[in-house]
Amino acid sequence: MTTTATAQDAADLDKSDLLNLEGLLSEVEIQLRDKVRAFVDERFRPSIADWYENAHFPVEIVREMGELGLLGMHLHGYGCPGRSAVEYGLAAMELEAGDSGLRTFVSVQGSLAMSAIHKFGSEEQKNRYLPGMAKGEIIGCFGLTEPTAGSDPGSMATTATRNDDGSWTLNGAKRWIGLASIADIAVIWAATDEGIRGFLVPTDTAGFTATPIEQKLSMRASIQCDIDIADVQLPAEAVLPDVRGLKGPFSCLNEARYGIMWGAMGAARDSYEVALKYAQERMQFDKPLSGYQITQQKLVNMVLEIQKGILVALQTGRLKDAGTLDPVQISVGKLNNCREAIAICREARTMLGGNGITLEYSPLRHANNLESVRTYEGTDEVHTLILGRHITGEQAFR
Numbered sequence: 001m002t003t004t005a006t007a008q009d010a011a012d013l014d015k016s017d018l019l020n021l022e023g024l025l026s027e028v029e030i031q032l033r034d035k036v037r038a039f040v041d042e043r044f045r046p047s048i049a050d051w052y053e054n055a056h057f058p059v060e061i062v063r064e065m066g067e068l069g070l071l072g073m074h075l076h077g078y079g080c081p082g083r084s085a086v087e088y089g090l091a092a093m094e095l096e097a098g099d100s101g102l103r104t105f106v107s108v109q110g111s112l113a114m115s116a117i118h119k120f121g122s123e124e125q126k127n128r129y130l131p132g133m134a135k136g137e138i139i140g141c142f143g144l145t146e147p148t149a150g151s152d153p154g155s156m157a158t159t160a161t162r163n164d165d166g167s168w169t170l171n172g173a174k175r176w177i178g179l180a181s182i183a184d185i186a187v188i189w190a191a192t193d194e195g196i197r198g199f200l201v202p203t204d205t206a207g208f209t210a211t212p213i214e215q216k217l218s219m220r221a222s223i224q225c226d227i228d229i230a231d232v233q234l235p236a237e238a239v240l241p242d243v244r245g246l247k248g249p250f251s252c253l254n255e256a257r258y259g260i261m262w263g264a265m266g267a268a269r270d271s272y273e274v275a276l277k278y279a280q281e282r283m284q285f286d287k288p289l290s291g292y293q294i295t296q297q298k299l300v301n302m303v304l305e306i307q308k309g310i311l312v313a314l315q316t317g318r319l320k321d322a323g324t325l326d327p328v329q330i331s332v333g334k335l336n337n338c339r340e341a342i343a344i345c346r347e348a349r350t351m352l353g354g355n356g357i358t359l360e361y362s363p364l365r366h367a368n369n370l371e372s373v374r375t376y377e378g379t380d381e382v383h384t385l386i387l388g389r390h391i392t393g394e395q396a397f398r
């Protein structure tokens with residue numbers, strides 16, 4: 001009797017959640033996750049292959065994401081949803097199970113642009129922009145990277161000079177700036193006499209030009225731009241008053257890096273599930289691929305890393321919600337989960353054979369997207385150096 005019951009229980013175990021990590025979540029967290037999963041299934045999955053092929057970002061669903069409470073999710077007040085870090089992470093995982101471009105939109109809007117205004121803006125700036133951004137009526141972008149300053153943003157060449165009347169003149173260039181060509185407001189980081197400062201630049205300001213970067217092999221259902229900033233004139237009150245120096249942009253990057261560690265596991269889980277289904281249906285040498293030892297080993301290795309990666313993300317989220325998270329701990333999850341996710345997606349692709357190189361199946365699309373995800377918000381190398389510095393006490397950046 002006991003044996004039968006145990007066998008039945010084992011058969012019921014979720015093949016994507018062998019350890020029942022769902023049991024670590026609250027009812028509210030599960031409900032939120034399921035709501036976002038349903039949105040991705042209904043509004044995103046049916047069209048993602050076409051959007052990816054045609055390099056189309058579905059701006060038409062931005063307001064729906066606002067209605068779902070996905071924009072600036074973890075921010076409180078000013079019309080923001082005020083969700084926990086774990087809830088934000090679970091949403092990021094479900095969005096990226098659809099496509100990294102969708103999660104990237106939410107990261108740029110909420111974790112980067114809205115966070116910058118929420119953390120460092122004046123009351124006037126917060127009231128003016130955040131409620132509309134939370135609804136998806138105002139789109140924001142975050143300009144830190146430059147053509148010659150990527151991993152080393154401290155070397156940025158964009159300048160902001162204070163004019164005699166207190167207004168500002170900005171000059172320079174930014175590269176790889178998500179959403180810039182469809183954004184209404186850009187957070188632009190620039191070098192000033194007082195150190196690096198953030199500026200809120202309406203994108204219709206004269207001298208501000210955003211041009212989408214084309215011919216991308218990754219993140220195709222998403223927009224990144226070159227920005228040219230030529231004698232852009234801004235009023236005195238355009239500056240974010242409450243921060244100077246790189247700690248400003250870095251604290252926003254930490255918000256986005258946190259979401260990425262969850263998101264990467266969403267792409268990995270989707271690839272694993274696609275590969276498992278395919279292996280069970282595809283017959284070769286008179287039996288399903290899933291009946292071969294090598295195939296089983298691939299699937300087992302995938303699900304082990306997915307479970308570990310979600311545990312890493314969940315523990316990081318619990319620390320964040322408790323207010324005890326150290327930025328070094330974010331590097332653990334960003335580095336590990338991106339690295340493992342890309343390996344999982346590539347392995348899943350091998351199991352699909354030739355069919356795996358088409359957009360009919362998600363793993364190669366996810367793997368290609370993750371090339372961007374492992375690069376932005378600190379490359380693998382940068383997070384390795386952050387962790388190496390912490391472990392050894394020696395900084396090896398330069």
Ligand SMILES: Cc1cc2nc3c(=O)[nH]c(=O)nc-3n(C[C@H](O)[C@H](O)[C@H](O)COP(=O)(O)OP(=O)(O)OC[C@H]3O[C@@H](n4cnc5c(N)ncnc54)[C@H](O)[C@@H]3O)c2cc1C
Nearest residue numbers: 142143144145150151176177178219372376377379381397
């Ligand atoms: C799809 C996408 C979206 C993006 N969105 C945004 C955005 O919205 N806003 C924004 O500001 N930026 C954005 N970025 C830019 C992103 O943050 C940068 O690409 C990233 O920081 C790396 O900079 P880089 O591309 O200039 O590479 P580089 O910094 O030139 O690095 C090239 C290589 O050298 C390695 N390297 C660098 N320094 C060291 C070192 N000290 N030791 C060892 N190796 C090193 C790097 O790890 C990398 O492998 C985005 C990028 C992409 C691809």
